[in-house]
Structures are given as C-alpha cells and as structure tokens.
Amino acid sequence: MGDNVLLEVKNLRTYFFLDEGVVKAVDGVNFKIEKGKTFGVVGESGCGKSITAQSILRILPPRGEIVEGEIIFYRDDGSVDLVKLDPKGQEIRDIRGKEVAMVFQEPMTALAPVYTIGDQIIEAILLHQNVTKEQARKIAIDLLGRVGIPKPEERVDAYPFELSGGMRQRAMIAMAISSNPSLLIADEPTTALDVTIQAQILDLIKNLQKEMGMATMLITHNMGVIAEMADDVAVMYLGKIVESGPVNEIFYNPKHPYTVALLKSIPKVGKKVKGRLESIEGMVPDPYNLPTGCRFHPRCPSYVEGTCDKAEPPEIEITTGHKVSCFLYGGR
C-alpha cells in the first residue's frame, strides 16, 4: 500500500479545553487517504468531522488543541508530520491552499464580500504561482469556465452576493483548485444547495478529480452523497471512527451496529417502508459526559452488559481494509 498513501492520520486526538469541561472532539482517529481517491467521512452532527479536517489544515478554532497523534503528508520527495508544524508558520501556510485546499458548506463565509470573485481567485493564484497579474486573471477566467460558470469573462468581476448559492460554490471550488492541490478537503460542500444544483456540484468535483488526479476528503452527513462519491468511507460517532472500509463493504456488508442502524433509518427514495422506520433510540450523548466503554453502548441494540460499557472496543480488520470497532467482532 505505502506508495499510494497521500495522507495518513494516526491516533489523532483533538480536544477543546473549555470552562465547562473538556470536549474530546476527535479522540483517537486513524485513517489513510490514497492518492487520487475519494475518502468519505460520514456521521451525525457534532461527531468530529469538521474538527478532523481543521486539524489537518491546522486551522482549529480557539481552545482547540491537537493533544496527540500524527498527520503524515506524503510527497514525492519525502513526508512531513503536519502536527509538528507551527500552525502560524510558513511551512503549513505553503501547504494550505496549495497542496491541500478546502471548500466549505457556506461559501459566503469563505469568500470576502467586498472583493470580486476574480480578485479573490487572482490573489490565491499569485500567492502560490509565479505569474503576472494579467496571466493570473486569464487563469482565473479559465478556472471559472472549467467549474461551469457561464460567461466567465464577465462573471470574474462579480461580487459574491451577485451570484446564486450554486455559483458561489463553483467560484469557491475554482479558487480551491487554482493551485492544483493533491488533496481537496470538502466539508459539506453541497449541504446548503438544492438537489438539482447539488447533483451538478458533485458531478463537477468528480470530473475535476479525474482530470487532475486529486484526492478528496469528502465530509457529509448524507449517506446518499457518500454512496455516490466515495471510494473509501469512515463512519464517525462521537469523536471516533467506528467503522471504515471500501464503499461497497460499508453499504452492502455493514458491521458496526451504528452503521447498520444508520443505513436502516434513512427513508430511501423508491424503497418505501410501509409503517414505521427503524430508528436509533435515545439521543446523541452530551459531549462533556461521554459514555464509558463503547460510546454507542447506551443506544446499541446488541449491547452486551459488562463488556461494552466497561472497555473501549479495539479496531478489528474483518476483511482487507474493512475495519470495525465493536466487541461483537472480537476483542472481548
């Protein structure tokens, strides 16, 4: 495998130290992203998806701290542990936006309202590429065309508020890919969009990825988006990856009771369930007061008393690349 790995996250723990207590937002997470592949991260609100992404880019909000772990970024000429870099230093700034780019759910928060989208893309290009301002403008127009913005030579001078949500997301993607990144982190890139526009954007990301050979870390809470896009999938629950593996394994051979329940509880178009949906009972626990043992045990239908509530289940590889952390599959 080694050769194809672009990013490897080992035992990452990112905590928030607040007056109310410690929030273990990411608590011992391991995964690998392969070159050119789409790595999907799925899980409910608050499970730590965004904080994982922000840990990689070292853009954590105040009071958030990586307390343990490694984030190894592999390049042709060696590797670097992003955890060891100074979050304000030059090295991470060079990586951010150039080798690793990011798009967010709400492009309005990432695009400055007082500058035209052209200005912002040009600035990103000038930051990482050795070109003149005129050349940068040409590149920007070309990029806007590539992401499907009609009349890019006019739209380059538009302000973000003059564009629709879908167009803004395209502009943001244009900015992100301007430096040919080897990894694109997309945090809920289509959640705020209408379904027909969402389909367009997902298709765009897929095509750009093929064209440019870029890997994508795609964060979403939508299982449909994962099924559509991901090669590999990690399912997160309360700061941990409870199951991960190739997309077909996760959808057709899910092992973790949480993954199984999650897949059953989504009303699927075309598969009308008569009567009640199967639901996961109980609530997502309070982050200051995490359950002992397996964090899913209070809601788990297969919970074994004396085992699941006592120790954390170890990660077990069931078949190549398909890993699950649950006592039902060993480790007792």
Add this chain to the structure above:
Amino acid sequence: MGSNVLLEVKSLKKYFPIQKGFWRKKVGEVKAVDDISFYIREGETLGLVGESGSGKTTTGRAILRAIEPTEGEILFNINGTLINILQLNKKELKQTRKHMQMIFQDPYSSLNPRMTVKDIIGEPLLVNGVARGKELEDRVAELMKAVGLRPEYMIRYPHAFSGGQRQRIGIARALALNPRLIVCDEPVSALDVSIQAQTLNLLQDLQEKFHLTYLFISHDLGVVEHISDRVAVMYTGKIVEIAETEELFKNPKHPYTEALLAAVPKPDPKYRETRKLLFGEVADPSNPPSGCYFHPRCPYAKDICKQEYPSLINIGENGNEHFVSCHFADKLSLAGIE
C-alpha cells in the same frame, strides 16, 4: 372532490412587492405562490416538495393566514360546513385557527428561550381559555407524554433539550388545541438522521391516534415518499404535478419531477453514474421565464413551451387522479424510481 375533503385551496396567489428607494416604490413582484389549487382529504398526508424558493413555506403560511394571501380561496371543512378562511374576520379567524396548527423547521429559533416548556406548550390553552392552573398542568403533562417527553422536565427551558426534543416540544404545542390540520414545514430537516426517524415515527403515530391531517413540506424526497399519501411538486410558485405517492415516484409525468428524482443521491453505490443531470439554475420567481417556467432547463422543451404556460390537467387513468402541467404530459415517457 369527495365529501371527506378537509381543506381545499383554489387559485391561491401570494405576491410579495419588491420595493426600492427611499419612497419604497414598488418596482416589481415576487410571485411566491402563483395560482395554485389542491385539496387534502381528512386524515391524509399531502407532501409538498420543491426546491428552495419554490413557494412551499409561503403556501403553508397562507393557508393558516399567517400571511395574507393576494387572491384565492381556502375552504376548510368544519363538521360538514365549508368555511372560506380568507373571508373570516379576526374573531372568527381566531376560532377557526384552533383547528389548524404549524410545526416549524428550526427547533432552535421557533421556541422562546425565556419560557419554560410548560409555558410554551400551555400558552395556546391559556390564550384560548381552554385550561388553567392544575388542569393546564395536567394537560401539558399529557401532551408531553404523547410526544415522548418526560413531564418532570416541564419546568425546564428549551436550551436544556436536544434538537430532537425541542422539535417534540414544538409538536406538543401544536397538538395542544386538538387541531384537525397540521402544516409541518420541514419538521425534520434540521435533525440528525437518527433523530429524524424517531420524529417521523412520532408524527405517524400521532396522526393515527388523533386522526390528524398533514400538509408535509420538505425538500427531502425520501422523507416525503415515506410519510405522504399523495405528493405535490412545486416549481417557481406553481404546482407542476400532483399524484398518489407511489404513482408520482414510479411514473412521474412532469420533466421537472423526473429531474428531481434523478438528482437525489441514493444511499446505494449501485446507482452511481446513472444520474441524468439537470443544467441551469432554479428560476427566479420575480422574473419567471416565458411559457412553461421550466422550459430553459427542460430537455424535452419545444417551441410551444416558450410561449404558453401549460395548464394543470388530469391525465390519470381508470379514475385515478394524476395532475400535470406540461404540454407533453401524456406523450413523454419519463423515468421514475426503479
């Protein structure tokens, strides 16, 4: 239309003025809801789908007269008598409103943070003089139990509850006056998937128990398919298709419905790459295209589509209703789900 119709909406319009400048001169109109008609039978759930800005919320609010419609009729059946909601005076409206309630999308902002759960759920009872004191408390406890909340939590404030629990508080409040119709505006959209299923199940149980009728607004087709008996599809202020749920999903007759069904990412990797993409953007209700509003994005559009708005006609067979607004409704063969 049968005798068991609870609500009938006829030619409903809601136009919002677009104002500009110091004198707030009217420079145009947003045709948020533009001449729509439909009915809901007693005890059934009518799903209302469509993209952002298509007019779903405006429709729901206009029915309750939470906003004043521009034109149309809203007929509500109260024990066999049809009442036109739009002709009621304030006092009559207050009486009738007891029968119609709304549940909102955002369980965070729709509850007053300074009121206890007891006050929130009890308010409609108090305001309408239905109950007070100990009786009020008993009724609130009963409502809380009905939606799966512990009555002990009555004196807590909304912030002490999770999203799913807050949505239950909103539902309990809506149930307080024994309504007949509940307009559910994206009631599960802000909830996590695992909580969504619980809430949908609760809404279904309550419907059965209290014989409720729902207008269920959502942009999530999976959710709408699950809960609805019939579904209406909106596009730019217009209803473009209405049919029984299964019929609409298996056998869509409007090109927009086909596109919408195709665009939903299915939680099953085998559907990858099978999607047909719809180009272009959602139409602007303040400046809709000529003819059929969908024509600039429609893969089947012909000349007539640019010129004439297609009226909503019934093309259902064997006495079944299937209303479609497309010039080629009975000619196109469109793909549904499976």
